[in-house]
Structures are given as structure tokens and as C-alpha cells.
Amino acid sequence: MLLTSNPEKTIAFNRKIHDGNLVIVYVKHGNMKAVTVSEGSVFQNSLGAFKHSDWIGKPFGSKVFNNKGDFVYLLAPTPELWTLVLNHRTQILYIPDISFVIMYLEIVAGCLVLESGTGSGSLTTSLARAIAPNGHVYTFDFHEQRAASARDDFERIGLSSLISCGVRDIQGEGFPDELNELADSVFLDLPQPWLAIPSAAKMLKQDGTFCSFSPCIEQVQRSCDALQSCFTGWNGI
Ligand SMILES: C[S@@+](CC[C@H](N)C(=O)[O-])C[C@H]1O[C@@H](n2cnc3c(N)ncnc32)[C@H](O)[C@@H]1O
Incomplete structure (x- = not known):
């Protein structure tokens, strides 16, 4: 596709x-x-x-x-090729991690997915393909220029109808309230993801899935603590 x-x-x-x-x-x-x-x-x-x-x-x-x-x-x-040619405005996710994330989050056509930060939009394009044709990806970055460049890219590759890219400090403000309990999945690639986890918990549907991507074990430990206090019956891998 x-x-x-x-x-x-x-x-x-x-x-x-x-x-x-x-x-x-x-x-x-x-x-x-x-x-x-x-x-x-x-x-x-x-x-x-x-x-x-x-x-x-x-x-x-x-x-x-x-x-x-x-x-x-x-x-x-294709998203696989786009990831290899896009302009790197940040560190990005590559296909091995992207595949793992989409599979474990069980993202399929029709899903509503929340993401932050958008970064260079590498993951976002694969999310968009997975939820097409009737799902939607809401992605947020607090960096205005980065979000604008990502929007330009999504337009250029014909994905803008599947993606809304907003400017928002997700660690400070959380996701917008109007998305409460609507998300099938939430994905975070943020420096302090634990700050956004209480909001992510509010956004998810009852059986929603969550993933946070962090390079450092200290970030993972703090995120696990936040997950334990925000999600009853949290069942993490
Ligand atoms: C590593 S990049 C994400 C890369 C992305 N996953 C990709 O594959 O292209 C992290 C992004 O998080 C954004 N960010 C950092 N703090 C944030 C915050 N408080 N709210 C929203 N975005 C934030 C940064 O501006 C940066 O663009």
C-alpha cells in the first residue's frame, strides 16, 4: 500500500x-x-x-x-522508504522499532492513536498507514517549527487527512481533554514521559494500549512507577 x-x-x-x-x-x-x-x-x-x-x-x-x-x-x-529519506530534525524511530511498536500496540485500520512528540514524523507516517483509511493519528510536539515541518511533510506525502499535528507541551499540559477516553493507543517518545502518563491514562479507552519509548533505564523506571499509579491492573512488558 x-x-x-x-x-x-x-x-x-x-x-x-x-x-x-x-x-x-x-x-x-x-x-x-x-x-x-x-x-x-x-x-x-x-x-x-x-x-x-x-x-x-x-x-x-x-x-x-x-x-x-x-x-x-x-x-x-512507502513509510519504510520515507523513514530512510526524510529530513532528520530529531532522532527518529527506524523500521525495527516501528514494527514492534505498531504490532504490540495492536494498531489496525480505524484506530484513533495519540502520539507525542512528533519529532521528524518517522513513526507518524507508519501509524497513519496502519490506521488508514478511517482511523486518525493526533500527534503533538511543543516545538512549533518542528510541528510545521512535519505537517508540510504529511501534506507532501498525501497523509494529511489521516493526521492532525498540533503544537502542545504534552509533559506540561497533557493531551487535549476533548480526546478523553477516545484513544485506542497512546505512544510517547518524550524526555520525561512519566509527566505525560497521567494524561495518557485519561485518554485511553478501557482496553486501550500504551507504549513509551525511552533510551535510558532511569526514564523507564520512572515511567513504570507512573504507570503503576495511573493504571489499575497495569500489565506491562
Ligand atoms: C526523539 S523526538 C521524536 C521522534 C519521533 N518518534 C520520530 O520517529 O520521528 C522527541 C520529540 O519530542 C518533542 N518534545 C520534547 N518535549 C516535549 C513536550 N513537553 N511536549 C511535546 N513534545 C515534546 C521534541 O520537540 C522532539 O521533537
Whole structure:
């Protein structure tokens, strides 16, 4: 499935490339670039010049050539590829952790998911694909510019209808009250997640799932203490 939320464009196998689409230009292992196709533009790299007009109408996955016979591949922007080409504005989650998180949180189509912080939106794009076509991801970051850049990215890759990206200090203010008891899952990637856990507990449905991602054992210990006091019958792994 593609990253897009447009149902007409979700058949990855024979979807054709249109003017305005985002493609991942695969040059070789470790060398990929996200490019928005624009009729009059040229993609320039060490191999030479590739005209975007030659790409339009070709299926995703096509091998395309320049006038010297060199080639690149035009790949569909899946979350897996997007994570490898996005602009790193923060540390990000990568596919092994993302897969684990989505699986253990039991996130499926139709879920309502809360996330903070948004960071570079690496996890958010995979969350959006998992909840599509009728779920929603509410993601929050207290850094205004970061949230704005993430919103631009979500728009560019066609996911903005599935994601709301807000500016909010989740450790200080918690998640917005209007989301109380509506969340199927809450995910935290914050420096002091224990401060946001009381709010996360309020947001979750009775059988909701929760995950906090922390690199340091001290953060994990403090989070476990907060979980024990906020969730009755907490059953953590
Ligand atoms: C490590 S990044 C998250 C990366 C993200 N999981 C990804 O995969 O791209 C942590 C983010 O939390 C945000 N943050 C830190 N404190 C916050 C707070 N109190 N409220 C909301 N966001 C916060 C930071 O601005 C940063 O963007």
C-alpha cells in the first residue's frame, strides 16, 4: 500500500506516476532521494540529468534512463522508504522499532492513536498507514517549527487527512481533554514521559494500549512507577 490516503491511489502495483506525485528516486543502495514530480523539471545527480517528463505515466517501480543510458528506479513512497529519506530534525524511530511498536500496540485500520512528540514524523507516517483509511493519528510536539515541518511533510506525502499535528507541551499540559477516553493507543517518545502518563491514562479507552519509548533505564523506571499509579491492573512488558 502506498503512503497516500486517497483510495483511488492505494493500489501500489500498477499505479502510474502523475505530475505532482512524490517519488523516491533509488540510485543505488544507500542513495535515495524524495522528489516531487514536476513536468518541466530535471533531476540532476552524479549520473547526469533525468527529465521528470519522462517519468510521468510510468508505473511506480519503473527503471528510467537519462540520455547517456544511465538509470534510476522510481519507487512509491512507502513509510519504510520515507523513514530512510526524510529530513532528520530529531532522532527518529527506524523500521525495527516501528514494527514492534505498531504490532504490540495492536494498531489496525480505524484506530484513533495519540502520539507525542512528533519529532521528524518517522513513526507518524507508519501509524497513519496502519490506521488508514478511517482511523486518525493526533500527534503533538511543543516545538512549533518542528510541528510545521512535519505537517508540510504529511501534506507532501498525501497523509494529511489521516493526521492532525498540533503544537502542545504534552509533559506540561497533557493531551487535549476533548480526546478523553477516545484513544485506542497512546505512544510517547518524550524526555520525561512519566509527566505525560497521567494524561495518557485519561485518554485511553478501557482496553486501550500504551507504549513509551525511552533510551535510558532511569526514564523507564520512572515511567513504570507512573504507570503503576495511573493504571489499575497495569500489565506491562
Ligand atoms: C526523539 S523526538 C521524536 C521522534 C519521533 N518518534 C520520530 O520517529 O520521528 C522527541 C520529540 O519530542 C518533542 N518534545 C520534547 N518535549 C516535549 C513536550 N513537553 N511536549 C511535546 N513534545 C515534546 C521534541 O520537540 C522532539 O521533537
